[in-house]
Amino acid sequence: MSKNFCTLLNCMDGRTQLPAINWIRSNFDVEYVDIISEPGIDKVISLQKEDFxxxxYKKISISLNSHGSSMVFIAGHYDCAANKGNKFQHVDQIKKSADIIGKQYKNVVVIGLWINENFQVEKVC
Ligand SMILES: [Zn+2]
Incomplete structure (x- = not known):
């Protein structure tokens, strides 16, 4: 049995957790999905406020170093209470966030996900 971990940066929205986890586990050789959640995390990362x-980075590093994760997923979703805006705006923020995380962790695969109005997952980068 695989014991592979990955890391998911996701909104706190309870509607998004299982779709994201299930999609990741269906598409990658991953058993466990470490979740770091923040309301509207795609927007928050793209703003790059230093304290946040x-x-x-402390939280991601625990997942990478202690669990051996080598993949980080960043998700944004439809009807986000903390990040209003259309799909185009979200996808832009998700791509920007993926770029930021990828620059910080050069040996990690970073993948951006959009969770649509049917709470289905689309890979955007
Ligand atoms: Zn949200």
């Missing part, structure tokens, strides 16, 4: 980013 320092805290986020």
């Amino acid at each position: 980013m320092n805290s986020l």
